[in-house]
Amino acid sequence: MRATTTPAQSNRSTRLRALAASTATAALALTLVPGSAAAAEPTGDPVVVRIKVADQAPVDVATAARTWPTKLLKTHAIAVDGNDLVRVKRDGRKVKGDRKRLRHGDVVRLVAVDKERATKRKRVQPRVVEVPTTQLKPGKRKVVQQGKPGVRKVVALRTFHNGEPVKYKVVKRKLVKDPRPRRVLVGRKPFTVPGTDGLNWGALANCESGGNPKAVNPAGYYGLYQFNVGTWNSVGGSGLPTHASAGEQTYRAKLLYKSRGRSPWPHCGRLL
Structure with missing residues (x-):
């Protein structure tokens, strides 16, 4: 050729x-x-x-x-x-x-020194976001969103001495298309809190929310155990309880029970 x-x-x-x-x-x-x-x-x-x-x-x-x-x-x-x-x-x-x-x-x-400006487009590999979940067996992985590469524009200055390349310097980088991350669910064992695992958390959840981790009460209570946002934050939760997995909601409820007993659930706590 x-x-x-x-x-x-x-x-x-x-x-x-x-x-x-x-x-x-x-x-x-x-x-x-x-x-x-x-x-x-x-x-x-x-x-x-x-x-x-x-x-x-x-x-x-x-x-x-x-x-x-x-x-x-x-x-x-x-x-x-x-x-x-x-x-x-x-x-x-x-x-x-x-x-x-x-x-x-x-x-x-x-x-003889010559300088040449060159522009290239390069692929930006997507990052991988791993989301732990108790809905899969420990160690099992499941891709829930395929990643897509982004594009970065790179401007470089090449220097030649007597026609031979001697230097390559990147003078500008600009991300022109954001990569979309690859999201992967990773199975793990349920969170445990000593002294709480023998209680009937299923019965409490059924009483509070009908067993629905996405349940929302107009009065400002969310999820399986009807946390309000302040109580959810006090046991380490972030965002809304309904955005967390059922396993995390149960873990946070166990932490709440350990510090306050049945009192956060005055009507359904008797079922634990």
Whole structure:
């Protein structure tokens, strides 16, 4: 299968060819021979430095001492833009700041830097919400809602040095579609409260609500054991009792019995 070339890749290739051509033009204008940068230090101007561009052969050029390297490149028609790196090595070591003014034997290396902005859409895996229940055997699992993945838009900046990728940085992330969680019921043993398991909780529930965990009394009582919201919260319940499973309602009723006895059920408590 034939490889395809993106516009950005084509632009980078064109730019590198242009740099190579400008370096070749500079070489034709020289009277120095290859390797002359290693010659003895001249007694005066000019000094001799070596230019390296992309993958081309190095070129030795003469220039005035203490010339800035960028100026030297422009003098030889080698284009440099604001992103490019102009590096100077002296005796095998990089130099910076004012020390980059050229001396005899320096090596000037131009690194063509291109930056490309890329946008991708990535799947966001849904989380799994496990809901414990006494309506299933302990350890048994049942999926009650299938999850759906979401979508996140990712914007990244890729940096190339002489056409080779050197850096990938994510600059923006945005969730454009929320994932829907996967809900799973997980069976567990009923909650137990010491000293309450031998009582007839079924009879109490039938008396209070007809055994209906969703029962609602207009006076503000809910569920199997007709909790009001304040009492439900006092034994650790959250939300409304009718939103909890029958097993949790029984567990909270046992906690209430342990602290207050039959008194919360003045009419039906005798059946326990």
